[in-house]
Amino acid sequence: MPELPEVETVRRDLTARLLNKKIKAVEVLDLKLVGDLNNQLKGRSFTEILRRGKLLIFKSSRRGFFMLVHLKMTGQLIYLFKDQVSAGGHSLSNHSFEKAVGGELPNKHTRVIITFTDSSRLFFNDVRKFGYVKLVDEQELNRLIAKNYGPEPLEKLFDLIEFSNKLARRSINIKAALLDQKTVAGLGNIYVDEVLFAAGVRPQRPSSSLKMAEIAKIYQAIKKILTSAIKHRGTTFSNYVDGSGQKGNFSQKLKVYGRSKEKCVKCGSAIIKTKIAGRGTHYCGTCQS
DNA sequence: GTGTTTGTTATCAA
């Protein structure tokens, strides 16, 4: 499940590899699309890759036009140099046969292929087809961001007082409030559970019931955990891979997510799993109150 | 066949 750290890892990987490369062709294999990708992008290049929350924004050399990519649940963006075989999505093996089978692209989940003039390729894969690729102009992009996204948690505009005010006027539980991209952009199910564990706050607490000290702990935990997760190249729980098809390393650092019935790393109690805000939710009944 | 997985949006209710 790509959340902010995973999307940021992909952004950095792709920025280092494909910036300013000329696009030879765009093949759309299966997707609901806005606009004609090939006609709009052929002969152009991407001059900058930005991110808002979990949304990737490819600035094109055609002034005022942007390609947006949302990975949603199972999307992947994998960039391969000419003749390179992806290493993503299968067990590590030195056998070239398995490597070729497991990593061969395109595969049946490939929806879009962008080929550059140096024969390198960018693959958009998505098993569950929730993700999208679309072209928008600057006005549409700005409208979309203003409507759907709160502050970036790792930027200075993420302000504790504003965050606290937002939480104070919501009656929903804190888990739902943090999943809301307008509260703060980029958290998803995994990192919300991790943040609330780090802050010692139960996910079912009404947002408006939180004390300032608790909100401050959550605020700090968001910054700390996201920063650390980016450093470890994200969490691979099912489908996520980075911009070259490799898994993330933060999975082993998770303290509650996916650890149902296992021992709490702090107190040894069994981690509880339940459903809150319609999502699988993990917490420690002893350390979080 | 059933339940579970989740980012986001649609839909409905208040």
Place this chain on the structure above:
DNA sequence: CTTGATAACAAACA
């Protein structure tokens, strides 16, 4: 207009 609760989407896996 807002807020909140829930279903829906889609496909794989246990």
